[in-house]
Amino acid sequence: xxxxIEPTYEKMSKWAADYVAKRIIESNPTPxxxxxxxxxxxxxxxxxxxxxxxxxxxxxLSFQNVVTFNMDEYVNLPEDHxxxxxxxxxxxxxxxxxxxxxxxxxxxxxxxxxKEECESYEAAIEAAGGIDLFMGGVGxxxxxxxxxxxxxxxxxxxxxxxxxxxxxANSRFFDNNLDLVPKQALTVGIGTVMAAKxxxxxxxxxxxxxxxxxxxxxxxxxxxxxxxxxxxxxAIVVCDEAACDELTVGTYKYYLDKERYxxx
Ligand code: GLP
Numbered sequence: 728x729x730x731x732i733e734p735t736y737e738k739m740s741k742w743a744a745d746y747v748a749k750r751i752i753e754s755n756p757t758p759x760x761x762x763x764x765x766x767x768x769x770x771x772x773x774x775x776x777x778x779x780x781x782x783x784x785x786x787x788l789s790f791q792n793v794v795t796f797n798m799d800e801y802v803n804l805p806e807d808h809x810x811x812x813x814x815x816x817x818x819x820x821x822x823x824x825x826x827x828x829x830x831x832x833x834x835x836x837x838x839x840x841x842k843e844e845c846e847s848y849e850a851a852i853e854a855a856g857g858i859d860l861f862m863g864g865v866g867x868x869x870x871x872x873x874x875x876x877x878x879x880x881x882x883x884x885x886x887x888x889x890x891x892x893x894x895x896a897n898s899r900f901f902d903n904n905l906d907l908v909p910k911q912a913l914t915v916g917i918g919t920v921m922a923a924k925x926x927x928x929x930x931x932x933x934x935x936x937x938x939x940x941x942x943x944x945x946x947x948x949x950x951x952x953x954x955x956x957x958x959x960x961x962a963i964v965v966c967d968e969a970a971c972d973e974l975t976v977g978t979y980k981y982y983l984d985k986e987r988y989x990x991x
Pocket of ligand 1: 767768769770771772798864865866867871872873893
């Protein structure tokens with residue numbers, strides 16, 4: 728695992744965007760062999776999306792041959808609701824780049840048969856040849872997508888019931904009214920993310936420090952589901968200084984040294 732420690736949220740976002748752009752460009756994607764990108768929502772990746780948009784606008788990067796699969800979506804929230812993950816993705820990313828609408832995949836939380844929706848989503852990922860790079864954020868309780876504490880670490884896309892912690896955390900998007908926060912979501916599983924060729928998580932802020940400590944320094948645990956990335960051969964966590972507040976000094980220094988010496 729690589730852990731990239733950047734001084735600020737802006738620098739963390741820039742590092743992550745540079746890396747994603749590099750991967751897309753290097754893969755030389757075509758309509759026949761597109762680059763498959765896994766996408767998160769949340770406040771953490773906003774800066775990363777902003778930087779990717781800047782690269783597109785500067786003519787450095789095209790999404791013409793990029794196919795995306797989003798991580799999750801609320802159940803029973805209308806697609807055009809301002810807080811749906813459909814709205815989030817189009818508002819904050821897709822409307823500003825040259826991605827083709829048919830290349831965007833987001834789970835339908837209003838599908839009649841949610842189980843069927845999840846199974847066809849997994850099948851679509853497989854049919855596309857798997858995800859090349861899954862980007863992700865982390866919840867304060869260490870969850871990835873909506874894989875709440877206690878989730879199976881080999882899980883695939885399915886319906887999940889949100890924990891009270893997550894409902895409270897996400898109530899900030901719903902007028903701080905817990906009753907308005909959907910109680911269930913469709914989410915890719917930890918196994919779905921683990922099947923990607925690469926995983927890149929962004930994690931910022933002191934409120935994520937405990938989660939980061941468990942993910943990097945703790946044991947692999949279904950209580951902190953993102954800790955499973957320790958088992959991934961190509962996982963990168965990009966974080967800011969504030970998110971490192973709970974790491975041991977040894978761990979913090981090791982990851983800084985590792986990046987420094989790798990450059991020699
Ligand atoms: C939600 C999303 C996650 C996201 C998490 C953290 O639970 N389903 O994908 O990582 O929120 O969000 P934020 O980045 O806003 O802290």
